Amino acid sequence: MQASLPIPSSSAWLPKPSALHIYLGHLLISLICWMVVVILESFQVFMEDAAKGEVLPPSHYLIWASFNWFAWALLTPLIFDLARRYPFTMSNWAGRIVFPHALACGACVSIQAVLRGIAGWIYTLSHEMFASPVALAAEYIEKRGVSAVIAYIAIVAVAAFTYLRDQVRQRELRQAQLESRLASAELEMLRMQIHPHFLFNTLQAAITLVQDDPRAAEHVLLRLSELLRISLDQMGTNEVPLARELEFLDLYVGIQRQRFGDRLSVEIHADPSTLDYQVPSLLLQPLVENAILHGIGKHKGEDLIEVFAHLENGGVQLEVWNGNSVVDEASEELLMHGVGLRNTKARLEQLYGPGASLIIRPLARRGAAVLIFIPAHRSRQAAPQPAAETAR
Secondary structure, three states: OOOOOOOOOHHHHOOOOOHHHHHHHHHHHHHHHHHHHHHHHHHHHHHHHHHHOOOOOHHHHHHHHHHHHHHHHHHHHHHHHHHHHOOOOOOOHHHHHHHHHHHHHHHHHHHHHHHHHHHHHHHHHHOOOOOOHHHHHHHHHHHHHHHHHHHHHHHHHHHHHHHHHHHHHHHHHHHHHHHHHHHHHHHHHHHHHHHHHHHHHHHHHHHHHHOOOHHHHHHHHHHHHHHHHHHHHOOOOOEEEHHHHHHHHHHHHHHHHHHHHHHEEEEEEEOHHHOOEEEEOOOHHHHHHHHHHHOHHHOOOOEEEEEEEEEEOOEEEEEEEEOOOOOOHHHHHHHHOOHHHHHHHHHHHHHHHHHOEEEEEEOOOOOEEEEEEEEOOEOOOOOOOOOOOEEO
């Protein structure tokens, strides 16, 4: 199995925003929210004065409401960041109430009261009135102290909710990455199981020809070397275009033709529109190998194996037919427990989930067929040249 280094996501290459950028981003949202509070409070006081018949200019109400809350607009991003830095948990919630939040809440209320007193004092002086800044600060704590504490709690609650949401998303992302790595490892294991199995069977075919037909054995070994080259090229990928898979299958069929001669014919009927669809690498070879094993490998007559590829139900349907195979419950059980079909079925499940299927069924008169359905998965690269229509 090949080891691979983790590839960082595209966001990992982006520069992280500075604390100032984060603060300014949160400040914009804070100003909008607190502006709504200012408008609502100024409207409420205006209506109360209107009921008493003591209406002042509208700007007066907006200015005093701003004095009551404008410091909170500046403090909210800091409170938000503080709440995320010191989140509540089941084990530390009591301590978090005291530190930092009780202290921070008292500090924020005090800052707002002091700034309200100073701003109110300056405003009254500009209008030839006088109000003590201490009295204005005390008035704020008396009338709006509880509302200020509730505002602080609300900000902390929103921050706690966003922190919890982010934690859940991170856990889901880590779980998805773990499952992806596990699936990739299982796919790699399945693919590596197929290679020695295929190599062993092909070498067995060459050994049987060494004494009887050395030239045929040499031809088999040459094709085998080409197959191994293609296998090595595809070692790092789980899928290849169907045209590439048919090219690999054509080389394998050539090896089997050296073994069985004119008794074996393999015909490929592939719809041109399917050739650039992605399929698992080494998908068809074990199916054709099983067809040979349970067909011409068990009788002395001729055998025809046909491979079909066509579009169906928004995906690709692949079929391997053998008119001389016989499928009953015993043979089907044997097939599904063999390395080829068992691994093929497992790889389909890993790559495509329940959307893919592998079915063995008898043909109308005699023989058997293996049907594979793969959901549409078109390659983004240009497909290789199509394999020959007929390999004989």
